[in-house]
Amino acid sequence: MPHRHFDRHLLRARRRAADVSGAQLAERMQVATNQISKWETGASFPTYEKFPAIARALGADLDELFPRTGAPDLADLRCDAELTQPQAGERIGTSTTPINRAERARQRLKAEYVPALAAAYGVTESELMAAQDRTFGAQDSAPAEPVATQTFAERIAQALAASFPDGAIPGDVELTRRLNQEAGRDLLAPGVLEALRSGARNVEEAFPAPADATAFHEALARVLGVSPLVLMSNQTVARNVVDGIRQLADGGRSRLALAARGAEEFGLSKEMLDKLTDLIAQAEREGGPEARRG
Numbered sequence: 001m002p003h004r005h006f007d008r009h010l011l012r013a014r015r016r017a018a019d020v021s022g023a024q025l026a027e028r029m030q031v032a033t034n035q036i037s038k039w040e041t042g043a044s045f046p047t048y049e050k051f052p053a054i055a056r057a058l059g060a061d062l063d064e065l066f067p068r069t070g071a072p073d074l075a076d077l078r079c080d081a082e083l084t085q086p087q088a089g090e091r092i093g094t095s096t097t098p099i100n101r102a103e104r105a106r107q108r109l110k111a112e113y114v115p116a117l118a119a120a121y122g123v124t125e126s127e128l129m130a131a132q133d134r135t136f137g138a139q140d141s142a143p144a145e146p147v148a149t150q151t152f153a154e155r156i157a158q159a160l161a162a163s164f165p166d167g168a169i170p171g172d173v174e175l176t177r178r179l180n181q182e183a184g185r186d187l188l189a190p191g192v193l194e195a196l197r198s199g200a201r202n203v204e205e206a207f208p209a210p211a212d213a214t215a216f217h218e219a220l221a222r223v224l225g226v227s228p229l230v231l232m233s234n235q236t237v238a239r240n241v242v243d244g245i246r247q248l249a250d251g252g253r254s255r256l257a258l259a260a261r262g263a264e265e266f267g268l269s270k271e272m273l274d275k276l277t278d279l280i281a282q283a284e285r286e287g288g289p290e291a292r293r294g
Contacts, residue, residue, distance in 0.1 A: 004066035048079035091120035
């Protein structure tokens with residue numbers, strides 16, 4: 001999802017440039033006095049639907065203060081309209097469920113909801129449907145980047161949005177604390193997660209050791225309640241799949257072929273085992289000697 005990017009340093013700079021104190025901004029936003037300080041230090045993160053109000057309170061342009069790469073999807077339209085999922089549901093006379101399922105690409109909006117929701121978001125019905133296509137990964141006049149080129153910053157934005165559909169996303173400091181707690185050690189140093197989320201660093205730079213990168217993906221996945229594969233690059237996922245196939249083969253294609261006679265214990269059909277055999281052979285052909293060493 002091309003969610004708007006939150007930069008706590010830019011927020012502080014624009015607030016000071018506007019000669020607005022933290023207390024004044026908190027009053028305009030109707031939040032606790034110390035909330036602005038938490039946003040600017042990374043202790044917490046404003047919900048996406050608050051971005052337009054923050055920009056107005058500082059007299060800033062929304063696209064400048066909270067830039068977004070690419071066209072909006074359904075969640076972006078809702079947040080730009082300053083609506084939570086429950087509020088959006090109320091606007092179309094239903095519960096949160098249709099909004100949530102559509103934003104998570106589980107079920108498209110019913111045709112009867114489209115006119116009212118477009119009006120609630122302040123867009124045309126065509127714009128709403130185009131945003132829905134982007135949510136579901138359909139091609140449009142401005143196609144999204146191929147998944148293969150998706151950055152970690154984009155992947156974690158998607159995972160956070162799915163894990164916190166109400167928009168109450170913890171800040172980088174809190175996420176770092178939870179991640180290190182899950183990892184059982186200080187795996188993530190202060191400031192690293194912020195750099196990863198902003199795209200200033202990638203996982204390979206932050207974790208040169210593959211074991212640490214794997215531990216990071218697994219700990220973050222547990223914090224967010226998602227599969228680690230959601231956070232990994234396509235190349236890493238593909239490599240893990242091939243490694244898993246090799247493990248299933250348990251030493252070679254001949255043993256996998258023998259297992260076909262007793263495939264029930266694996267829960268696999270002979271056809272599936274044959275397919276796995278072919279995949280291993282393909283991986284070895286494409287990977288050369290290194291792949292064959294496994």
